[in-house]
Amino acid sequence: MAGSYFLTTAIDYVNSAPHLGHAYEKVLADFFSRHEKSLERDVLFLTGVDEHGQKVQQSAQKEGIEPQLFVDQTSAHFQRLHESLGIVSSHFVRTTDDLHKKVVREWLQKLHDKGEIFFQEYEGFYSVRQEQFVTEKDKVDGQWPEIFGEVIETKEPNYYFKLEPYRQKLLQHLDENPDWIVPAFRLKELRGALAEPLADLCISRPKSRLSWGIPLPFNEDYVTYVWFDALVNYVSFASVKGKLVWPPDLQIIGKDILIPAHGVYWPIMLFALDLALPKHLLVHGFWTNSGAKISKSNAKSLIDPVPYVAKYGPDALRYFVLREMVLGQDADFSDDRFETRYKTDLGNDLGNLVNRTLAMIGRYRGGVVPNYDGFHLLPGDNALRSDSYLEEYRAAVDQFAPHLALQAIWKLVQCGNQYVEETAPWKLAKDEAQSKRLDVVLGLLAETVRRLSVLVQAALPFTAEKIRAQMQLFPGPVRIEEALFGNSLKGQAIGKPEPLFPRLEEKPPAS
Ligand code: MSP
Numbered sequence: 001m002a003g004s005y006f007l008t009t010a011i012d013y014v015n016s017a018p019h020l021g022h023a024y025e026k027v028l029a030d031f032f033s034r035h036e037k038s039l040e041r042d043v044l045f046l047t048g049v050d051e052h053g054q055k056v057q058q059s060a061q062k063e064g065i066e067p068q069l070f071v072d073q074t075s076a077h078f079q080r081l082h083e084s085l086g087i088v089s090s091h092f093v094r095t096t097d098d099l100h101k102k103v104v105r106e107w108l109q110k111l112h113d114k115g116e117i118f119f120q121e122y123e124g125f126y127s128v129r130q131e132q133f134v135t136e137k138d139k140v141d142g143q144w145p146e147i148f149g150e151v152i153e154t155k156e157p158n159y160y161f162k163l164e165p166y167r168q169k170l171l172q173h174l175d176e177n178p179d180w181i182v183p184a185f186r187l188k189e190l191r192g193a194l195a196e197p198l199a200d201l202c203i204s205r206p207k208s209r210l211s212w213g214i215p216l217p218f219n220e221d222y223v224t225y226v227w228f229d230a231l232v233n234y235v236s237f238a239s240v241k242g243k244l245v246w247p248p249d250l251q252i253i254g255k256d257i258l259i260p261a262h263g264v265y266w267p268i269m270l271f272a273l274d275l276a277l278p279k280h281l282l283v284h285g286f287w288t289n290s291g292a293k294i295s296k297s298n299a300k301s302l303i304d305p306v307p308y309v310a311k312y313g314p315d316a317l318r319y320f321v322l323r324e325m326v327l328g329q330d331a332d333f334s335d336d337r338f339e340t341r342y343k344t345d346l347g348n349d350l351g352n353l354v355n356r357t358l359a360m361i362g363r364y365r366g367g368v369v370p371n372y373d374g375f376h377l378l379p380g381d382n383a384l385r386s387d388s389y390l391e392e393y394r395a396a397v398d399q400f401a402p403h404l405a406l407q408a409i410w411k412l413v414q415c416g417n418q419y420v421e422e423t424a425p426w427k428l429a430k431d432e433a434q435s436k437r438l439d440v441v442l443g444l445l446a447e448t449v450r451r452l453s454v455l456v457q458a459a460l461p462f463t464a465e466k467i468r469a470q471m472q473l474f475p476g477p478v479r480i481e482e483a484l485f486g487n488s489l490k491g492q493a494i495g496k497p498e499p500l501f502p503r504l505e506e507k508p509p510a511s
Contacts, residue, residue, distance in 0.1 A: 005036040007250040008234050008278075009047040011093055014060040014074040016296045018081050020303040020333060021254065021287050028402065029252050031322060032086040032460035033108055035320050035397050038480040044245050046237050047082070047094025049075045051468065052132050053226035054205075057212035067212045071096055081305065085314045086461045091237045095229055100236040105217040106274065108203070112218050116272050117203065130439045131226055133202050137511040159222065160200035166268040169196050173267065173277060181263070182400050183328035186255070186283045190263040201265060203228045205476050214373075232268050235275070247276040258283050269412060282400055283328040287321075303333055311504065315460040316342050322402040345410060346501040350452070353416045354467055355447040358497035364429045369446040370439035371490035377440060380422060383415050384444045393455060402459065406472075409455045416448045422485045446471070446489050454483040465499055470495050 009029045012022045026047055033045040051071040060070035068471025071094075079092055094098070111117045125134045138144070144151045174180060174187060181187045200510025204222040205213060247270075251263050254451055258281070267277050287294050290506050292301040308317050320341050354438035361369060389412040396404035419441075428438040450471060457464035459479050464476050471494045 002040045002042075004042040004044065004245065005033075005250075006044040006238065006245050006248045007032055007036075007046075007252065008248050009267065010253045011048045011095065011233055012051040012078055013053075013055065013296075014049045014051055014071050015080065017074070017304065018078050019294055020289075020305050020321070020359055021294055022078070023081060023085060023305040024287060024319065024325065025254060025284060026082060026087045027085060027318050029467055030085075030089075030329075031311065031402055032250060032252075032397070034461060034477065035480075036456060038394065038454075038477060040479060042240075043090070044200050044240060045089045046091055047087065047233065048091055048233070049078050049095070050092070050226070050233075051075065051094055051096045052223075054128070054210050054211045054212075057210060057228065060212075063339050065240075068096065069313060078120065082310050085318065086307070089121070090240075093233050093237050097229060097236070098325055100233060103236040103338055104214045104224055107232055107235075107269075108224065108228075109217045111272055113410045114248055114272070117159050118162070119157060119159055120200075121157045121467075122202065124153070125151050126154045127151050128317070131205075134437070135199070139277050140211055143223060158202045158205055159204040159216065159219070161228070161269075162200055163198040163264065163268050166271045167194055168481060169271055170194060170264070173349075179232055180277070181258070181281045181282065181284065185437040186258055188326075190259060193259045193264060198264065201228075211298070215350045216357055223431065225379075227261055227265060230267070232267060234278075234486070248278040250282055251278045252282045253282065255283050262482065285325065287325070288332045289332060290334045291332060301329060308338065311340075312342055313501070315499065316346060317336075319460055323406045324403070326374065327400050333362050342401070342501060342504075345411045347503065349410060349413045349417065350463070351500040353413055353420070353445075354449050354452070354470070354500060355441075355497045356418075356420060356496055357449050358470055360425050361442050362497070364425065364438060365442060368493050369489040369492040370443050372436070372440040372443040373490065375436050375440050380419070381408070381440065381444055384419055384448050385485045386410075387484050389451075389511045390480070391453065391473045393483075394480070397458075405408075405430075406459060409452065412452060412455065416452075419446065419448075443487070446492070446494070447485065447487065448491060451483050451485065453480055454480065465494060466498070470497055 007029055012018060029045065029047060032042050036043045056071060057067055058069040063070060075094055082089070084091065108117070122133065127134050127148035130147065132153060134144070134148060143378065171191070174191060178187065178483055179189065203225045204216055205225060207221050207223055210223055213226065214229055216222045216224060221340055223311065234248060234251070262281055270277055289301045289303055292298065292302045294303060320338050323341065323345070324337065361367060374400050390410055392408035393405045424439045425438055425441050428434040428441065450473065451466060451475070453464045453467040453471070453476065468476055472492065
C-alpha cells in the first residue's frame with residue numbers, strides 16, 4: 001500500500017487575521033495527510049499564505065509600514081495557528097519566498113517564449129476588490145455585483161494569457177475524468193462556465209499602480225497578477241530532495257475559488273506548460289456564523305479560532321469542524337453546537353470510555369491489563385471485536401467524507417460504553433466466581449481504547465497521543481492496520497487516567 005501522496009490547500013490572503021474558514025481547510029488537509037501517513041505513504045503536504053497583491057499593499061500602507069514587514073507579521077499569525085492546531089505540513093508556503101519568485105518568472109518566460117502571452121492596450125472596467133478586469137457581461141440587473149466592490153474605468157496596456165485555445169481540451173478532460181472535481185455537482189457548474197468562449201486573462205499590473213508583486217521577466221515595469229503568482233505556488237514547493245513531485249493527488253479549495261481560478265486558469269496554465277493536472281480537486285463549502293456568512297468584509301461574523309483552541313484544546317476544534325461539515329456543503333457554527341459536541345461526543349462518549357476503562361483496570365487489576373487467553377467469550381463480546389469499524393472508517397475517508405469517518409469511529413465508542421453498562425464490571429468485581437469474566441471484559445475494553453487511539457489519530461492527534469501515553473503504549477502515529485482487533489495488551493501496565501476533555505463551567509469564548 002505504500003507509495004507517495006501529494007496534497008495542497010489554498011494559500012490564504014494575509015491582509016487580515018485567519019478565521020474559522022481558513023482553519024477548517026487546513027485541518028481538513030491535515031486529516032487527509034495524517035491518514036495517508038498511517039497508510040505508510042510518503043506525504044508531501046503544502047499549505048501557506050498568499051502575500052502579494054493590491055489588498056496587501058493597501059493594508060500595509062494603512063499601517064504605515066513596508067509590505068514586506070506587514071506580511072512577515074501577518075503570516076506569522078497563520079503559522080502560529082497551524083502550529084496550535086497540530087497542522088503538520090511539509091512546508092509553510094510563502095509567496096514572497098525567493099524560490100517561488102524564481103519559479104513564477106520562469107513560467108512567465110516559458111509562456112512568453114511559446115507565444116502564449118501577448119501585449120495589448122485595454123480600455124474598460126476594473127474591480128479594485130477582486131483585482132481583475134470586468135466587462136458589461138459581469139453586471140447583474142445592470143449593476144456591478146457587490147463582490148466586485150468599487151469598479152473603475154481604466155485604460156492601460158497589459159500582458160494577456162490566451163485561455164480560449166485550451167477550452168475544448170479542458171472540456172474533454174472533464175468528460176474523461178468525471179471524478180476530477182469532488183463533489184460532482186461542482187463539475188456541472190464548471191461545465192457551465194466553459195460553455196462560452198473564454199476571454200484572455202490579464203496577467204500583469206503596471207508597477208505605477210501596483211508595486212507589491214513579482215516583476216515580469218520580460219518587462220520589469222510590470223508585476224504579475226496575484227492569482228497567476230499564487231497558483232504557481234503549487235509547483236514552486238513541490239520538490240523533494242531537488243526532484244519535482246507531480247501532479248498533486250489532491251488539491252483542497254473552497255467553493256469560491258473553483259471558478260475561474262482553479263477550474264479554468266489553473267488547468268489551462270498546466271496544459272500550456274505540458275504539466276499533468278491534479279488528480280482531484282476537492283471543493284469544500286463555507287462556514288457560516290449562526291446563519292451569517294463568515295467573511296473578512298463582515299467583521300461581526302468572523303470567528304477567530306484562537307480562543308476556542310485556547311479554551312477547549314485543538315482537538316475540540318478539529319473534531320467540531322470535521323464532524324459538523326458534510327464535505328462540499330455549507331455548515332453553521334454556533335457556540336451552542338460547539339459546546340454540545342464538546343460535552344457529549346468528546347466528554348461523555350470518548351473521554352468517559354477511556355477514563356472509566358483505565359480507572360477500572362487500575363481499581364480492579366492493579367493497573368495491569370488482564371490476560372484472557374483461552375477464556376470463554378459470550379456473544380455480547382463480539383461487537384467489540386469487530387473490524388467493521390475500521391472498514392467503514394476507511395471507506396468514508398476514501399469517499400472524502402470525514403464526518404462519516406468520525407461517525408464510524410463513534411460507533412465503536414458507543415459500543416464500548418454500552419458494553420460497560422451491560423457487563424457492569426463493578427458488579428463482577430464483587431463476585432470472586434466472576435473473576436475470569438471480569439478479565440475478559442477489562443481486556444476487551446482496554447483493547448477497544450487502544451484501537452480508538454489509532455482510529456482517532458488523523459482527526460484528533462493530540463488526544464491519540466494522550467490516550468497512548470496514559471496506556472503507556474508506544475507513542476503514535478502508528479499504521480492504520482493497528483486499528484484491527486488484536487490481543488496484544490495482556491500484562492501491559494497502564495498509567496493513571498487523566499480526563500481528556502475536562503468539564504468547563506464558563507460560557508464559550510465570545511467570537
Ligand atoms: N489567496 C487565495 C487563494 C489562492 S490559492 C492559489 C484566497 N485566499 S482566501 O484567504 O480568501 O481564502 C483561502 C481559503 O479559505 C479558500 O479556499 C477559501 O474558500 C477558504 N475560505 C474563506 N472563507 C471561508 C469560509 N467562511 N468557510 C470555509 N472556507 C472559506 O482565496
